[in-house]
Amino acid sequence: MPSAFALFAKYTAGRVGIPITVVHPVTVFVVHSVTSNGDSWRGASFGLTADYVVMTPTGMNDDTTLTHELGHACTLMHRKKKVNLMNHSHTRGTSITSWQKWWFRLSRHVNFW
Numbered sequence: 001m002p003s004a005f006a007l008f009a010k011y012t013a014g015r016v017g018i019p020i021t022v023v024h025p026v027t028v029f030v031v032h033s034v035t036s037n038g039d040s041w042r043g044a045s046f047g048l049t050a051d052y053v054v055m056t057p058t059g060m061n062d063d064t065t066l067t068h069e070l071g072h073a074c075t076l077m078h079r080k081k082k083v084n085l086m087n088h089s090h091t092r093g094t095s096i097t098s099w100q101k102w103w104f105r106l107s108r109h110v111n112f113w
Contacts (some may be wrong), residue, residue: 026073026109027052030060042090045072048103051109064092076100 016030031054042059043066046052053073059065064085064105079086079100083093086100096104104110 024051024108026070028066029054031056034059043069045069047075049074062090064094065090067094068092070109071096071100071104074104074109076104 006028029052034044034054034056036044036087041056042054042062043055045054053066053069055066055069059069062068068085076086078088081087081093082089083095084100085092085094085096
């Protein structure tokens with residue numbers, strides 16, 4: 001059985017790795033669970049290192065996790081403010097700063113300006 005990384009690499013919409021191209025779509029894989037150091041997560045993104053995010057059914061059914069993980073895929077990092085979409089907690093808010101909008105739009109995954 002191939003590793004999860006090999007499986008995801010085979011089926012992603014773009015190349016895995018840091019491509020030198022204009023735009024790549026992001027593939028979303030829904031998996032049974034995502035864990036790190038024994039903690040269960042609702043989703044995960046490897047940011048610049050992959051063209052995909054992984055989501056659990058719980059993450060797909062809440063209001064912000066998919067958008068949060070797509071933010072990571074588009075190079076946004078965690079923020080400390082609880083009202084910000086990029087806060088690590090699943091009880092995060094939905095606000096983003098003008099700087100985050102600008103940075104998001106520079107991502108290779110976005111072709112809107």
